[in-house]
Amino acid sequence: MQKPVLNPKKQAAALTEYWSPKVLGEVDDSYVKVAKVKGEFTWHDHEEDEFFMVLDGSLEIQMVGGSVQLNTGDFYVVPKGVMHNPVAKAECTLLLFEKKSTLHTGKVQSPQTKSIIDQLQQK
Numbered sequence: 001m002q003k004p005v006l007n008p009k010k011q012a013a014a015l016t017e018y019w020s021p022k023v024l025g026e027v028d029d030s031y032v033k034v035a036k037v038k039g040e041f042t043w044h045d046h047e048e049d050e051f052f053m054v055l056d057g058s059l060e061i062q063m064v065g066g067s068v069q070l071n072t073g074d075f076y077v078v079p080k081g082v083m084h085n086p087v088a089k090a091e092c093t094l095l096l097f098e099k100k101s102t103l104h105t106g107k108v109q110s111p112q113t114k115s116i117i118d119q120l121q122q123k
Helices: 008-013 116-120
Strands: 022-027 030-040 050-056 058-063 066-071 075-078 084-099
Touching: 008 022, 008 030, 008 050, 008 084, 050 058, 050 066, 058 075, 066 075
Parallel strands: none
Antiparallel strands: 022 030, 030 084, 050 075, 050 084, 058 066, 058 084
């Protein structure tokens, strides 16, 4: 069965909640996700690498030892084990690639933490 063609920008535009990624598809042992973000997230790390691509807007990824600034079309891979905190001064849409085992906020629990069940649910 053929899967539908998806446009990540359109999928992200339909999101109503910030910092609540939604799974669009799967590539082997990883999920392809979109998210709409604004403001500051939470400091955390992962046991896996995390891929961020800005579809629209800009995102600062603060990390211990420095930060990177991403603009529309840019991507960055946060290496596993690196404490980081994504910050968007204005609304920003993201494409994310994460292993299926990646926890949203790593071992840190915050009010913004979303379970994989939340991320798999379509709104």
